[in-house]
Amino acid sequence: MPVTLNTTDPDFETRFLAMLSAKREDSSDVNDVVAAIIADVRARGDAVLCELTARFDRLDLTPDRLRFSAEEIDDTIARVSAEDRAALSLAAERIRAYHARQMPEDASWTDPEGATLGWRWSPVGAAGLYVPGGQAAYPSSVLMNAIPARVAGVKRLVICVPTPDGVVNPLVLLAARLAGVDEIYRVGGAQAVAAMAYGTATIAPVDKITGPGNAYVAAAKRQVFGRVGIDMIAGPSEVLVIAEGAQNPDWLALDLLAQAEHDADAQSILVTTDAGLADEVAKAVDRILPDLPRSAIAAASWRDYGTIIVARDLAEAAALSNRVAPEHLELCVDDPEALARDCVHAGAIFLGAYTPEAVGDYVSGPNHVLPTARSARFSSGLSVLDFLKRTTMAHLTPGALAAIGPAAMRLAASEGLQAHGASVEARLARLNEGGTE
Amino acid sequence: MPVTLNTTDPDFETRFLAMLSAKREDSSDVNDVVAAIIADVRARGDAVLCELTARFDRLDLTPDRLRFSAEEIDDTIARVSAEDRAALSLAAERIRAYHARQMPEDASWTDPEGATLGWRWSPVGAAGLYVPGGQAAYPSSVLMNAIPARVAGVKRLVICVPTPDGVVNPLVLLAARLAGVDEIYRVGGAQAVAAMAYGTATIAPVDKITGPGNAYVAAAKRQVFGRVGIDMIAGPSEVLVIAEGAQNPDWLALDLLAQAEHDADAQSILVTTDAGLADEVAKAVDRILPDLPRSAIAAASWRDYGTIIVARDLAEAAALSNRVAPEHLELCVDDPEALARDCVHAGAIFLGAYTPEAVGDYVSGPNHVLPTARSARFSSGLSVLDFLKRTTMAHLTPGALAAIGPAAMRLAASEGLQAHGASVEARLARLNEGGTE
CATH class of the missing domain: 3.40.50.1980 (Nitrogenase molybdenum iron protein domain)
Structure with a gap:
């Protein structure tokens, strides 16, 4: 006590x-092991996934068996009790309703100088969700990661989940179904993260990887960050x-x-x-x-x-x-x-x-993927925003460039960037000649 | 060509x-050097900052001279020409106006079951901005980093900028002034990032560090990530x-x-x-x-x-x-x-x-700190959101818990988390006795 x-x-x-x-x-240092796995997956692709799945999950697969078939998913989900199904459906609906309100608005306005400014949100092209196997295979985590991605409008959603001895939690597959994910691979560990980041013959690469995992998965996410986006390391x-x-x-x-x-x-x-x-x-x-x-x-x-x-x-x-x-x-x-x-x-x-x-x-x-270890001082839980990115937009009229371009030229000169200034000056020169291209 | x-x-x-x-x-590997500097700053604080500033910037300082005094800032800014001042002020005003529109809204609503849900945005407590010295000391970057933090409502803003041979770009100090930052230290490199992340006797720690820098600064930001938030590594x-x-x-x-x-x-x-x-x-x-x-x-x-x-x-x-x-x-x-x-x-x-x-x-x-190296597939430029975090909120009435609690109990049971279920069950038992505590 x-x-x-x-x-x-x-x-x-x-x-x-x-x-x-x-x-x-424990800060078990698995970085070298993970780096070797990632390099191997990049070099030899599916073969590595099959080898490591045989070694760690005692499951012999060929590349064409890495992905769950529609029939396998259907058959597995059929084993879920009506009560569990109702509970998971209620959770999915409530999570969806909450996250739908998080969708941010695009913006566009024209300022007095004639500059039309704004931004536009768009979903990442593809997202990969890691789901731990065994005891930590929480169907609720599938919902909490996949539904915000769906709400964001992500077109392709992939799940990688290890299935030790070939066993999968039926509720995990049901959660995927409720979230609209049908591209599910029975691959786990750092090799799953590597496959989603770099792609193999069977698994096309994604742009963002989220989801919890053990020290190997966490290290792999850190190492592929930059190649793809990742969520926080919980x-x-x-x-x-x-x-x-x-x-x-x-x-x-x-x-x-x-x-x-x-x-x-x-x-x-x-x-x-x-x-x-x-x-x-x-x-x-x-x-x-x-x-x-x-x-x-x-x-x-x-x-x-x-x-x-x-x-x-x-x-x-x-x-x-x-x-x-x-x-x-x-x-x-x-x-x-x-x-x-x-x-x-x-x-x-x-x-x-x-x-x-x-x-x-x-x-x-609300999402249950939340900042740990005092990081709520500077970060937020998982949300729809994690599956979107914002592109800023600017469209200047010739008059707007005439109004604010000289200040840009002045600052470019102060920073020693002559071509920056010249790119503005050349356009202003045309305006002073009376033309607008 | x-x-x-x-x-x-x-x-x-x-x-x-x-x-x-x-x-x-170049992926120059400076991680070991940077790790040693960070450990040294954590152990010996200001003394390390002074030693490294003497070595790299040829500038002898005592801890009480690490921070620019108000007089030094005033005197330095006084050297800026009226034209440069006007250009930088125009830039600051336009950046402020754009970013003010990015402030997100809090939300709160009550659903049919009686659950009041929502979220609240709040600024990080303190943010530190790294500004490179020498040729790359861009005053525009000071504005692009500091103004979004100010708009977000960050109460304490710190700048670290190296001043080789004691030379500082007056426009950098003016940009800080225009952004409302007066806590400015003449410290650069990995040691500046370490000081902002862990604090020293002179420099109180911050919660988030942003801004561009060389390979040492970038490596330091990666290493302190988790202790503090960082922006992207550009x-x-x-x-x-x-x-x-x-x-x-x-x-x-x-x-x-x-x-x-x-x-x-x-x-x-x-x-x-x-x-x-x-x-x-x-x-x-x-x-x-x-x-x-x-x-x-x-x-x-x-x-x-x-x-x-x-x-x-x-x-x-x-x-x-x-x-x-x-x-x-x-x-x-x-x-x-x-x-x-x-x-x-x-x-x-x-x-x-x-x-x-x-x-x-x-x-x-719009901000000029933007995702590079294909990362616009999954990330966005710097914005007000980088200096805010979102706290989700939920307040259930007894009736709301009665409506959705049983589903939580069912899912907790399926995940083998008995205390989770019992924490709901104990409250529902009270309700069934007719009480609401």
Whole structure:
């Protein structure tokens, strides 16, 4: 059980800083292995995918079997229960509805000088989604990655998912179906990322790769970045719960444990203004934890990274939360809207006692791919914008060039770029001759 | 002079692919040197900044002299001519006006189930702008980086600029003044990036670092990424010009040379539907080039990377442009708006004969920090959004949780995350008892 910190303790700042800077992830250096795999995939393509799939997933494939056939997908999806299907469909619809509102607007206007300016958003041509295999094959992640891409208008969407011993989670294929993805390859690891980035005879290259994965997948995404776009490299998950005294300690304990059961490196933090509640939540965690199927994982997370902080008031709690910049922030207080205004650095905020973080993982609508490890200070969760890019537009009339061109010539001269200035000057000379081409 | 390719040549595809995949930049590996500098700055702070500034910039400083004083800034800015001041002010105002329109809206709505959903944008707490010294100290880049941050509402803005032999470009300080930045340090290189990312006694850390720099600066930005946010790592600049027959060959030649004079690794591409115009432009380039002050740089760029392509028609030209995904795209054709609709991958589009790319570098208003090296397929130029992050919000009523919570429980069970489901179930149990806490 973690020790409870009190902001009035003389050593609080030291211990809070230690918590903030604690490293919660092994930085296993797999860069050389991954670089070799990428080079091999670039050189020998599908053959490498088949070899590595045989070695790591114990699955013998020929290139024509890398992709799931329509029949295989249909047959696998048919095994999903009606209840699971209904739940996943509800999630898909709510995620779609939320993300549809994120579509940004194009803009165009003409300023007084006669320059028509603006921008235009357009989807990336093709996106590839990595889906981990085995225990971490979360169908919810398929929805959270694929639906924003679809909403953005991405025409081609690809999924790579490893299938150890040939086993695939039927809900993963159903999630792909609900998101409208039918190009699915049974390939995992760094080789899948390499194939999506550079292409093989079977897998055409994509422009953007998203999705979670292990250290090899993360390293591969870093290495192909630049060749293609990538989403963030996610670290272990974390939640910070701010609670006042009247809250139900069992609910808070379950919310902390829901985060802890993800991963032994996950972090759950409770900040409360009530020392009595702090004690009750700590006791509730100890009572509930042993009975969880994933109690070993949750216990390790809670023991190593769990933190309870007693704060003087909600203003102090918000200030501490801003320093943590948590991925998930729960506000279990009487006036969560007011407190949310003070919490400016967080990936996602869950307001009120009836919005447990778990609903955000599945069905509330906002994306569950969120910035971890304090990066909510400067980055955002996955969204439709990640699958769009913006092209700026400018169209000057001859009069507009006459109005603002001389300033450009002046600045070009100050930067020593003569051809820049001359390209403007030549056009202005034509105007001064009375012509407009 | 580069060879002219014709899309009807039998080997066109091979040669076009060779051009697309040509590496235009030395990948000097400075990672180890940079890692050592970052570690040293983290360990010894200001002392390292002073030592390296003495070594590389031949400038002896004490920590209290790292920052420009208000008097130094005032005195330096006073040396700027009225004409330069007016030009830079015009640029600043136009950049501000353009970027002000990029501010995204917050959103909040309540769905039929009773879930209030939405998101809120907020600025990063502090941003650091790297400004190269010497020849590449472009005041226009100061405006293009600092103004979007200001528009986003970033409260603290920091500039680091090396001042070799103590010399600073007065226009750089004026640009900082116009953008409202007064915290300016005479520190450059990887050590400046390390200081902004980790902080020293003198320089408080920032949350996001943007701005161009040499290989050391670029490597440092990559290495501190995660600790702070960074903008893109820019490669050599490039322009693609699509022109029809009636265009002025001298203007087109100057536009190609304006790009080439930036850097020997820059690339200028002309795609025209008129073989005669291709010849005329090539001749105009050869005529104009020798007289440019930066002719050696421009000649190397044009010789090594310059390309002229004769296409069958504008549709083919647009398709080629989409494969290049150029940083800058000029459409010197009769109906540039129509052609722009077909050009879906480009950082910035300049429409019509009176919109030379050079106005976009300075005064048109859109940002001149744009995706290079084909990355316009998946990324966008610098904008206000780079200095904001989005927090998603969800607030469920008890009724909303009753409506969508069971689906979350079902999916949590399918993913083997029992505490997730239990955190929802405990609340629903309370509702079934008739209470709402």
